Amino acid sequence: MADQPSPASRILLLVDHPGNRQRLANALAPQYAVVLPSSDATLAEPVDCCLLDAPALARLTERLLQRKAVEAPNFLPMILLIPREAVRLVPPAYWDVIDEVMSIPAEKPELLQRVSSLLRIRRLTSEVRQKAAADATLASLAEGLIIYDTTGHILQNNHIADAYLDYFRVTPHPPFLDRTRDLHIETVDGSPFPPEALPTVRALAGETITGLVMAFRYDASATQWLSVNAAPIQLPSGERMGAVVTFTDITRRRQIEEERERLYAELDSTISAIADGILVFDTDGKVMRMNPTARILLGTHNGNGIEQLEEQIAFPLSTTPDGPTMPVHVLPVWQALRGETVHGLTGLLRAPNTRETWLSISAAPIRTTQGRIIGAILSLTDVTVLHELQQRQEDFLRIVSHDLRNPLTIIQGHIQLLSSRLAYAGVNGDMRSGVEAIQRSVKRMNAMIQDLVDATRLESGQFPLELHAVDLRDYLQNLLSRTEMLIDYARITLEIPSDLPPVSADYNRLERIFINLLSNALKYSTPGTPVLVRARREGGMVRIAVTDEGPGIPPEDLPLLFQRYYRVKGARMQEGIGLGLYISRLLVEAHGGRVWVESEVGKGSTFSFTLPVA
Numbered sequence: 077m078a079d080q081p082s083p084a085s086r087i088l089l090l091v092d093h094p095g096n097r098q099r100l101a102n103a104l105a106p107q108y109a110v111v112l113p114s115s116d117a118t119l120a121e122p123v124d125c126c127l128l129d130a131p132a133l134a135r136l137t138e139r140l141l142q143r144k145a146v147e148a149p150n151f152l153p154m155i156l157l158i159p160r161e162a163v164r165l166v167p168p169a170y171w172d173v174i175d176e177v178m179s180i181p182a183e184k185p186e187l188l189q190r191v192s193s194l195l196r197i198r199r200l201t202s203e204v205r206q207k208a209a210a211d212a213t214l215a216s217l218a219e220g221l222i223i224y225d226t227t228g229h230i231l232q233n234n235h236i237a238d239a240y241l242d243y244f245r246v247t248p249h250p251p252f253l254d255r256t257r258d259l260h261i262e263t264v265d266g267s268p269f270p271p272e273a274l275p276t277v278r279a280l281a282g283e284t285i286t287g288l289v290m291a292f293r294y295d296a297s298a299t300q301w302l303s304v305n306a307a308p309i310q311l312p313s314g315e316r317m318g319a320v321v322t323f324t325d326i327t328r329r330r331q332i333e334e335e336r337e338r339l340y341a342e343l344d345s346t347i348s349a350i351a352d353g354i355l356v357f358d359t360d361g362k363v364m365r366m367n368p369t370a371r372i373l374l375g376t377h378n379g380n381g382i383e384q385l386e387e388q389i390a391f392p393l394s395t396t397p398d399g400p401t402m403p404v405h406v407l408p409v410w411q412a413l414r415g416e417t418v419h420g421l422t423g424l425l426r427a428p429n430t431r432e433t434w435l436s437i438s439a440a441p442i443r444t445t446q447g448r449i450i451g452a453i454l455s456l457t458d459v460t461v462l463h464e465l466q467q468r469q470e471d472f473l474r475i476v477s478h479d480l481r482n483p484l485t486i487i488q489g490h491i492q493l494l495s496s497r498l499a500y501a502g503v504n505g506d507m508r509s510g511v512e513a514i515q516r517s518v519k520r521m522n523a524m525i526q527d528l529v530d531a532t533r534l535e536s537g538q539f540p541l542e543l544h545a546v547d548l549r550d551y552l553q554n555l556l557s558r559t560e561m562l563i564d565y566a567r568i569t570l571e572i573p574s575d576l577p578p579v580s581a582d583y584n585r586l587e588r589i590f591i592n593l594l595s596n597a598l599k600y601s602t603p604g605t606p607v608l609v610r611a612r613r614e615g616g617m618v619r620i621a622v623t624d625e626g627p628g629i630p631p632e633d634l635p636l637l638f639q640r641y642y643r644v645k646g647a648r649m650q651e652g653i654g655l656g657l658y659i660s661r662l663l664v665e666a667h668g669g670r671v672w673v674e675s676e677v678g679k680g681s682t683f684s685f686t687l688p689v690a
């Protein structure tokens with residue numbers, strides 16, 4: 077460090093005595109620029125040191141003294157010039173702000189020496205402080221930092237960079253393949269890191285680099301990822317002073333990103349494998365992803381969002397495309413985004429370049445673990461074939477129930493007329509029994525048609541129940557007397573306790589169940605054998621049992637008896653097509669009950685069912 081005072085150093089003279097002031101000014105010149113408090117303008121310039129005498133010191137304000145005490149040694153250094161005998165008169169408070177004391181009159185060499193050493197000490201402390209501040213800044217950085225000179229030598233680095241210095245060296249080449257540590261340094265796409273791509277090298281060549289990713293692979297399993305920034309250090313003149321490299325460990329971030337990519341890939345392949353169309357929406361109703369089936373279903377739909385879907389999908393409230401449609405705000409995706417779940421809503425898709433498609437549409441909200449809705453998922457199942465089948469079934473029902481019945485009714489009418497004419501004419505024998513056979517067949521055919529129509533209606537769920545509290549004793553007595561003509565009333569015994577609670581049932585449906593079970597019991601057993609109807613309460617239900625002494629049912633048939641069109645093989649063929657028990661089961665289940673059978677071949681059968689207490 078040079079001892080010579082800087083010619084630029086400015087010394088402020090706060091000396092009241094004109095003679096002393098002049099002498100001091102002469103002694104300091106020409107090494108120092110002397111500043112006199114003659115005008116405010118000159119004082120506005122910074123000065124490096126102040127020489128003051130006792131009267132000037134006495135004039136310094138309290139505030140100034142306080143500031144100097146707090147901010148020293150940043151503050152202006154002060155030399156007090158005072159006659160030796162007056163030193164003891166200086167109040168103690170002033171000693172805190174005075175850096176030097178000199179007795180006057182001062183000799184020129186001594187004065188110059190004291191001023192010079194004071195300035196030097198001040199400069200040194202200021203440099204030490206600046207360095208300490210810079211070191212503290214570097215140490216407090218969360219990222220690694222290395223500063224290079226123009227030749228690539230490391231001038232400075234913080235402690236985070238310590239462990240990496242080897243790999244950011246320019247010469248000799250850093251060990252990108254360090255076998256001693258089983259370390260490979262790679263680029264983001266997994267190729268070996270090229271030495272010429274080292275950020276330091278590029279920054280020293282004038283390039284600024286941000287977010288360059290370096291992978292430090294220590295073995296197959298452990299990888300550390302750094303994101304590196306580098307820039308040349310350049311003076312305003314353009315002259316290059318070196319380079320600075322900073323880097324952050326982004327291993328955790330990469331792991332999260334990789335996990336997210338893996339989840340996305342999994343999700344993509346999962347939804348691609350699903351046969352239904354799947355669309356994922358964000359909270360604004362924008363399509364975030366869709367699987368190939370959805371793309372095929374929606375034709376040219378390019379996935380902009382719900383609005384486009386709304387144009388393509390109508391929600392007819394009837395099963396025909398021309399029926400009334402559902403209002404837009406109840407569309408499944410909107411419902412899902414409001415937190416509701418929609419199941420199996422029928423929609424009609426009219427996508428460009430594709431045929432009309434009937435869809436079963438379901439939607440559900442996507443929620444975070446905290447329950448916040450972050451989107452919705454929509455699934456589209458092509459049910460066109462099912463819909464066509466349903467349509468065909470309805471056509472069939474219409475034909476069976478109307479078109480087939482009409483001619484039967486005419487036959488029935490005429491045969492009745494014929495029968496009464498024959499009776500009137502007293503015709504008996506073959507002719508008479510022939511006509512009666514036709515009558516029975518017509519009746520049987522009517523019953524079969526009725527079973528077919530009923531079974532189909534029940535299957536499609538088109539049978540609202542009108543529930544009433546039904547007193548079974550009254551109900552059954554009434555039923556038997558009404559149907560006396562149809563069934564063999566005399567063979568039936570009712571065993572119904574008088575305190576049996578009423579059941580909750582639909583009159584007409586209940587009649588259908590009883591007629592099915594009673595007519596089976598009567599027709600499948602030997603004429604004249606008794607049929608018993610019992611009822612009793614079992615918890616919240618009433619159990620009704622119909623017992624006959626018929627041939628019984630083989631055990632292997634029992635589990636299948638209540639299925640559609642099931643008839644026991646080899647059993648005596650009676651009228652019916654195997655739908656009676658099936659219809660009874662659907663009706664009992666619709667009431668909330670269940671139906672079953674217990675039977676022993678040769679002894680008889682008991683068909684039981686339950687109904688809820690009203």
Ligand code: ADP
Pocket residue numbers: 592596597598600601624626627628629637642643644645647651652653654655656657658681
């Ligand atoms: P179906 O209209 O043919 O009578 P059901 O569904 O009522 O059809 O009955 C199915 C089959 O169960 C009948 O074909 C018959 O073989 C058998 N079955 C029903 N009830 C009885 C019974 N009480 N005793 C013996 N077999 C019966």
